[in-house]
Amino acid sequence: MRLVIDGFGKFLGVKGETLVVKETSGTLQRISPQNLEQVIISGKGSVSTDALQLLAKNGVNVLIVDFRGDMMAVLMPPMMKTVSTRKEQYFAYRDKRGLVIAREIVRAKIKNQKAVLYTLAKRRVDTNPILAERLYSATEEIEKLLNDLATIEGEKIEDGRENLLNIEGRAAQQYWGVVSGILKEFGFRDRSGRYATDPANSMLNYGYGILMGEVWRAVHYAGLDPYGGFLHADKPGKPSMVLDLMEEFRPHVVDKFVFKLASKKMVSKDGFEMLDGVCLMKEETRRLFLQEFLSELQSSIRLGECKLNWSDTILRQARQIAKFLRGEVPRYEGFTQYW
Numbered sequence: 001m002r003l004v005i006d007g008f009g010k011f012l013g014v015k016g017e018t019l020v021v022k023e024t025s026g027t028l029q030r031i032s033p034q035n036l037e038q039v040i041i042s043g044k045g046s047v048s049t050d051a052l053q054l055l056a057k058n059g060v061n062v063l064i065v066d067f068r069g070d071m072m073a074v075l076m077p078p079m080m081k082t083v084s085t086r087k088e089q090y091f092a093y094r095d096k097r098g099l100v101i102a103r104e105i106v107r108a109k110i111k112n113q114k115a116v117l118y119t120l121a122k123r124r125v126d127t128n129p130i131l132a133e134r135l136y137s138a139t140e141e142i143e144k145l146l147n148d149l150a151t152i153e154g155e156k157i158e159d160g161r162e163n164l165l166n167i168e169g170r171a172a173q174q175y176w177g178v179v180s181g182i183l184k185e186f187g188f189r190d191r192s193g194r195y196a197t198d199p200a201n202s203m204l205n206y207g208y209g210i211l212m213g214e215v216w217r218a219v220h221y222a223g224l225d226p227y228g229g230f231l232h233a234d235k236p237g238k239p240s241m242v243l244d245l246m247e248e249f250r251p252h253v254v255d256k257f258v259f260k261l262a263s264k265k266m267v268s269k270d271g272f273e274m275l276d277g278v279c280l281m282k283e284e285t286r287r288l289f290l291q292e293f294l295s296e297l298q299s300s301i302r303l304g305e306c307k308l309n310w311s312d313t314i315l316r317q318a319r320q321i322a323k324f325l326r327g328e329v330p331r332y333e334g335f336t337q338y339w
Contacts, residue, residue, distance in 0.1 A: 002038045002294050003031060005045030006287060012039065012047040014054050033058035037311070038217065040065065040210070042290065061220075063213035067280050068196070069206030074216050082223030088325040089228045089241075098157035101321060101332050102231040105247050106168050107149055108334025112251040113175045114142045115338045120182065120259065131181045138178040145171050157230045164231060168247075179255075183262055186269060196279040199272040200258065206281065207254035207293060208246070212239075214297065214314055215246045222318035245318060248335045253310055257296050266292070301337060 005012050009023045019036075021029040033054050041047060041064045052075065055062060062075040092098045121135030145167050152167075154160040176191050188200035196202040219226050219242055229240025231247065261267050271285030281289060300307045308316065317335050324332040 001031075001035050002040060002297075003036055004040045004042065004290050004294070005047065006040075006042040006283075006290060010045045012041075012045070012051045014048065014050040017054070019051060019054065033060055036060045038063060038213075040213070040290070040294075042066075042286065061213075061217050063210070065206075065209045065213070067275075067286075068194070068202075068278065069209030070194070071209050071212045071216075074213055076217070076220050085223040085322050085326060086225050086228070088327075089225055092325055093228070093230065094156055096155060097325060098230040099152075099154050099160045101324070102157055102161065102164055102244070103149065103152055104332050104334040105231055105244055106164050107146065108336050109168065109247040109251065110142055110146055110149070110171045111336045112248065113171060113255075114139045114146075115336070116251045116256050116259075117142070117175065117178065118338075119256075120179070134178050134181060138174045141174045142171050145174075161231065161233065175251075179259065182259055186262060195277065198279055199267070199269055199281075200262065202272055202279045202281055203258045203261065203267070203289060204254060206286070206289060207258060208250065210290075210293060210297075211246055211249060211254055212242060214311060215249070215318070216242045218311075218315040218318040219245060221315060222322045224318060224322055245314070245321070248317065249310070249314060252337055253296070257293060261289070261292070 003012075003019070003021070005021065010028075011022045013020050013022060015030075017032075019031045019033055021031070036055070036058070037060060039047070039055060039060060039062045041062065047062070052062065056075070056077050059077050061077070063071065064073040064075075066072055092101070117135045117139045121132045121139070124132040124135070149164070149167050152160045152163050172191070180188055180190065183200040186200040187198035189198075191204070192198070192201045194205065196205050216226055216239065224241055226239040226242045227234070229242070229244040232238065232240035232243045234240055267285055267288065271282050272279055273282055274280075297310045300309055301313060303313065303316075313335065320329065321332055323329045
């Protein structure tokens with residue numbers, strides 16, 4: 001279960017061994033920390049140090065995001081005993097394992113983008129055949145890039161990173177260029193990055209912020225260093241391992257969810273506002289987005305003979321990277337999903 005503290009005046013405190021959510025009108029909710037896996041503080045919500053200590057004691061992480069969806073802080077229980085995993089993670093930067101992981105992450109992301117486009121096309125064959133044809137055509141172009149990806153070799157990540165990013169970028173051009181037809185009512189033309197220029201980008205950014213917290217949690221529990229990635233180059237303060245693993249899940253977890261909100265008209269342009277040149281969700285829209293998105297994270301997907309929710313699937317992938325680095329499995333296989 002996830003608890004969201006969102007809105008001016010909401011406060012998370014403690015009474016005994018129970019968490020208490022309050023606002024000016026009184027107590028709203030009492031929750032046992034044993035029933036929680038994450039607390040998300042968004043907007044003007046606040047939390048007491050007693051509550052933070054109780055959450056840490058029960059292994060519950062706390063994610064703090066701003067109005068844009070940028071992750072401002074993530075609070076975790078103490079580090080696991082992960083010296084061997086982290087040593088191998090650092091060594092892999094200088095051998096083939098780093099390139100293998102990065103190439104597999106890009107392969108998985110592109111295959112997932114292709115799968116999302118195919119699903120979108122299939123659902124529009126009768127209602128919008130012209131757009132459906134454009135979507136199908138984009139899947140074919142992306143498939144060609146997967147063939148190019150297989151040719152990238154090297155002794156370490158530095159030998160192949162530039163080519164990997166080039167292929168990832170070309171796939172992104174195909175992908176975002178064609179989904180603009182689905183998001184055009186929200187003024188979407190292309191990805192605008194951190195500073196959203198339209199409602200669609202605002203929702204994408206907010207979803208990526210929540211996803212980032214989820215991936216950070218998985219990387220932490222897998223014993224990996226959040227800052228020691230392979231595809232994303234190292235920079236001070238840049239959680240490159242988190243950003244690496246996020247790539248596999250962006251299309252299915254966030255993009256597809258935003259496409260659903262837009263297609264089903266669950267949100268409207270009136271639910272957004274421009275503030276200092278950045279498009280943001282209004283409070284009511286943000287609450288709807290969080291409620292629906294967190295429900296999506298708990299929905300089940302099938303992996304072989306197993307059924308897992310998205311949170312457990314992300315943790316599974318992080319642990320697979322750790323196992324590959326420690327030599328416990330012969331290869332790392334990125335997450336891909338088809339419908």
